[in-house]
Amino acid sequence: MSDKSLQQWEQERLDSTLRDIEEQIRTIGPRYTGDDFTEQMLDLQREERKRRLEIARKEPYFGRMDFQELSQDGRKPDAPEHVQALYIGKAGVAKNGSNELLVIDWRAPAASMFYSFTGGDDPAVYDSPDGEVTGYVHLKRNFMIRGAEIVRLVDSYVRGQEEGAVSDEFLLYRLGENKDNKLRDIVSTIQGEQDRIIRAERSKALFIQGVAGSGKTTVALHRLAFLLYQYEGRIRAERMMIFAPNRMFLDYISGVLPELGVGDIGQTTFSDWAVELLEHDIKLADPSDTMAYWFEEHRTSEELEQASGRWKGSIAFKETIDERLNELQASIVPTAEFIPLDGFRLSPETMREWYDTDYGEEAIMVKRDRLASRIKRWLESELKHRGVADKKKRSAALAKLNSFVKRIPSFTAVGLYITLFKGKQALTQVPKPIAKATAERMAAGIAAAEDLAPLAYIHLRLYGLKVPAFDHIVIDEAQDYSPFQLETLRLCQRTTSMTVLGDLQQGIHSYAGIQNWNELMGLFAEKDTGFFELNRSYRSTMEIIDFANIILSGMTGGVKPAVPVFRSGDPVVTEPVTDEHWLPKLHATVSEWLQDGGYDTISVIGRTARECEEIHQYLTAQGLAASLVQSKQPTYGGGLTVVPVYLSKGLEFDAVLIADAGSDNYDKLDAKLLYVGCTRALHKLKLLYRGSKSTLIDREQPQE
Known part of the structure; x- marks a missing residue:
């Protein structure tokens, strides 16, 4: 069969599927508006079916797998009709008026082979509700469908054809696309190691160490969609919660779950959740002031350690609070x-x-x-x-x-917390300046970020959780979480069911977060945990990943360096610039990239908020439509963006310009910060530097 006739045949099959979907949507009819309870329930079922069909109408499927199941005696049927063509999409679709499946849901057991099968003549296996199913894969085909047309068709495996070097052409094609201002689903290109995480057992605390660009956030979101499908009726979307690092990141990831047909999952930050849990008895100290202060003024880990109150995030502090709560409980009964x-x-x-x-x-x-x-x-x-x-x-x-x-003693969380730092029962091990500052701040109804976990924990121990327990919790950027934060969230579940993900190499909040995953995993029994590593980066080109790995080459911690997919691009450029020509050079570089028209999202990443304000003012004065990212910002709009490096984590851009990678901006303590900035780039990365080049990006050269 020629490529043209193959394309035609598949297009005809697509047209037929779309006609069937359209007919099913037409026959659903209008909404029921009466008071009959049974009819209301039937109406909800019809609306759910319509919602799935609407998803399928946009892109009915993205993959096809031809599968031949072995008979019970292990023999392969000879008749060609025993080879089933399984079309895989975001939503399952049955043929109108029958049980025949036109499209199987990507979360269905049989669809797992589409992600796990990587070629070869050996039998493929998947777990069905009736037990293990074994058979042979004859074809694995990827589609890109836009506007009811097949715009790309790629066969990644054809049985019997000689296989050369394995190269996923379709994956590379999708990775080469430009970014917009929202994270997108990866359902058509989920890789085997990602799929194993998505389909992992529910009743565990699953920890994922994923390098920059490994897709860990997207994998966690797909896992939520899978769990709702796999455990339908046993878990509910409204009892799931995603904890993200900030509101802008929540906006950035907001499109993924709707694309997968999933709604009603809660999304928040730990700070917002804690303040709401405490019924707004306290306000959070301005996070922009705190964050900017540490990243712009404090440059030594000792200062950060002392000033941040890292101890407040420790299990030792939690145990101290437990002792105080036990004393309170013992005094309740007269x-x-x-x-x-x-x-x-x-x-x-x-x-x-x-x-x-x-x-x-x-x-x-x-x-x-x-x-x-x-x-x-x-x-x-x-x-x-x-x-x-x-x-x-x-x-x-x-x-x-x-x-x-x-x-009879009665306390609020805030009231009890203050007694730890002020009065006759104040803790003696807390340095006096920290105790005094905490007590004064709390008396004014203001909490620092490190106070929120203890406060939320105390509130839960005092008053319990007034809403239903979480069926599943996702924690993103978990390397910045303290053990106390995770222990607090554990109180919000009856059965442990968490997906905890992050990258120790991006742990820029070392004054508050963890140094090793065991700090968090140790909170759970070993049988209740799972650990996965995602070392392959799908975001950036080989040149960018190799360059970023150099930045962290002098660090330890047991985390494997990122391994890029085989996608080559432009070399990474480092260029010296004088103070006088610094801003004009930034403008000239960005203008050149904009004029080329090849990039939809461009970011200038600065070291500090003040530096970014200066850059933003200059670029806008030159007539460029640039947006400035600030810590309180709820949304990210794409286009040309100026962002401090410590706020860029989690975002992606087609092209990145590091404003100043000089030694005054990035020394050995700032390796993770610079690594984060560089790994935001998908296709192009350039670093300017004033004065001497940071040793972090000069390690490939002999040191004097």
Whole structure:
């Protein structure tokens, strides 16, 4: 069959599928607006079916796999009709009026072969609900469909044809496309190592160490879509939560789940979640001031360590808080008997029995309030049983009740937290300047970022979680999380089910985050954890990845360097520039890239917020439509962007210009920062430097 006739045949098959989808959408009919509950439920089912069909109509499928299942005795059927052509898309579609599948959902068991099969004559295997299925793959084909037309068709495997060097032409084609202002799904190009993570067991804390550009964020989002499909009816989208590093990043990833047909999954930052959990009793100290201060003023790890309160994120601090909470819990039950009137007596032993027996594992303040209510009910019952009708006696008894109950300890999270740093019970191991600053800040209703995990933890221990527990939690950029943060989120689940991802090589918040994944994995039993490494970078060209790896070549930590896919591009350029010509050179470079018209997203990455403000003012004064990224910014608009390096993490750009990679801006302590900046680039990377070149990018040359 010629390429032309093959293209024609597949186009006809696509046309037929689209006609069937259109017909099914037409027959669904209008929405039901009545009050009948059964009809309302049926209407919801019809709308869900329509939603899946609408997804399929945009791009019915992206892959085809011809599969021949072995018979039960292990023999291969000879008849060619036993070879099934499985078309794989974002949503499964059955033929109108029958159970025949026109398209199988990418999350279905059989579709897993499309991602796991890499060629060869050996049988392929997948796990079905009925057990393991074995057979032979005859064809693996990729499609790109746009506007009901097949614009690209690539066969990555044809059985019987001689295989040369394995090169995924379709993957390289997709990687070569330009970026816009949103992260996109990778459902058509999921790689085998990524698919294993997506389909991993639900009831674990899954840790993913992924190098820059390995697709770890996108993999985690696809995992959510898979879990909803695999455990339909047992987990719910509205009980899932994504924790991202900032609001702008949430906007950047906001398109992936809708593209996969998934909605209602919560998305937030740890800070926003904690402030809401605390019912806005406190406000977060301006993160832009804090972040800019550390990255622009403090240059030594010792200063960062001392000033950030890293100890507040430790399990040691959590255990100290537990001791204080245990003391509080022990003091809840009164040790004196309650005598509201002569002849009325409620013993401490009875109150202790109520507290210990009737309220189980409830939160401390919940048990406290229930005990107070139980004492009140006891008094009302006793007054009624003894026939006390005298209003003065009843009033006196109630007054004593109120006085008695008020003496039962009661705390808010903020109130209890302050006692750790101020007063007779203040902790002695906290340096006085930090204790004083914390107490003053909290008294004013303001919390630093490192205070939020302890505050949220205390609140959960005092009052419990007032909303349903999370079915699954995704934590992105987890290398910047403290153990205390993760321990706090554990309280929000009945069964451990987490996807925790990050890159230790991008741990730019070393004053608050972790140095090793064991710091977080050690919080769980070994049987409840899984660990995956994604070392292949799909974002950048070989030249960019090789250059970025040089930046981290002098560092240790056990993380493997990124391995690029075989996609070559322009060499990385480093160029000296004088102070006088620095801004004009930035303008000239960006203007040249814009005039070439080959890039949709360009970023100038500066070292500090002040440097970026200077660059942005100059570029806009020269007539360029540049946007400036700031820490409070909720969205990222694409185009030409000026961004401080510490805010660029997680973003991608077609071309990146590092504004100044001189030694004054990046020394050996800034390796991870510069690595983050360089690995934002997909296709082109250039670094200017004033004064001497940073030794981080000069390591390939002999040192004097």
